[in-house]
Amino acid sequence: xxxxxxxxxxxxxxxxQDVALRCDPISGHVSLFWYQQALGxxxxxxxxxxxxxxxxxxxxxxxxxxxxxxxxxVSTLKIQxxxxxxxxxxxxxxxxGGLAVHNEQFFGPGTRLTVL
Amino acid sequence: xxxxxxPTSMDCAEGRAANLPCNHSTISGNEYVYWYRQxxxxxxxxxxxxxxxxxxxxxxxxxITEDRKSSTLILPHATLRxxxxxxxxxSGYGNxxxxxAGTILRVKS
Numbered sequence: 001x002x003x004x005x006x007x008x009x010x011x012x013x014x015x016x017q018d019v020a021l022r023c024d025p026i027s028g029h030v031s032l033f034w035y036q037q038a039l040g041x042x043x044x045x046x047x048x049x050x051x052x053x054x055x056x057x058x059x060x061x062x063x064x065x066x067x068x069x070x071x072x073x074v075s076t077l078k079i080q081x082x083x084x085x086x087x088x089x090x091x092x093x094x095x096x097g098g099l100a101v102h103n104e105q106f107f108g109p110g111t112r113l114t115v116l
Numbered sequence: 117x118x119x120x121x122x123p124t125s126m127d128c129a130e131g132r133a134a135n136l137p138c139n140h141s142t143i144s145g146n147e148y149v150y151w152y153r154q155x156x157x158x159x160x161x162x163x164x165x166x167x168x169x170x171x172x173x174x175x176x177x178x179x180i181t182e183d184r185k186s187s188t189l190i191l192p193h194a195t196l197r198x199x200x201x202x203x204x205x206x207s208g209y210g211n212x213x214x215x216x217a218g219t220i221l222r223v224k225s
Contacts, residue, residue, distance in 0.1 A: 004159075031211065042203060042215030043160065056210065091159050099210050102148050102167075107159030 004108035006092050012114045013082045021077045021111045025094030032075050033105060034067055035091040043091055050098045082115045120204045125220040134191040136219055138204030141185040147208040149180060151189045153200040194223045
């Protein structure tokens with residue numbers, strides 16, 4: 001595809017359920033980022049992958065959050081035992097270069113997660 | 117990463133230039149200034165970035181002061197479609213973007 005895609009676009013979960021959010025980055029992009037955006041706020045960094053290596057997970061809010069990118073392309077963000085405070089839009093972004101390269105990040109449309 | 121300060125909101129008349137200011141007084145030598153915007157219900161969109169020289173692309177111009185403590189994003193001919201939240205971000209090694217509250221730009225006809 002031409003851009004970053006995310007699925008599902010909308011997810012409703014009952015409190016305590018596990019969810020998995022998928023990100024398909026632009027083909028060939030080395031870097032992949034996950035961000036969380038609460039209603040009315042700017043996005044907040046969650047984690048970063050360079051190819052399949054997760055180099056920064058400092059933004060993950062708890063050990064219920066887990067991300068992977070096993071083959072260096074598609075990434076999955078998993079949230080276990082969802083809580084109401086997890087309700088947010090989860091954004092994925094990819095960029096061509098690695099850590100030392102300053103280039104633009106291309107964002108997907110996001111997955112809106114609502115936890116009831 | 118250095119913190120940025122932006123006005124909460126701005127209005128601009130359609131067809132006029134929109135000048136969005138940003139203060140980043142604690143920026144360090146290896147940090148770049150990035151601008152992104154977010155139109156309602158969409159993911160952020162990259163606009164432009166620079167280190168110390170002024171930059172221009174098809175979307176906008178970025179003017180960075182000589183001491184690098186502030187910058188201005190210029191949309192030369194604003195249209196209604198430019199109504200969005202504009203984020204000024206300072207980013208160093210690792211390219212992690214730290215978004216603030218941004219500036220809500222309203223373009224009015």
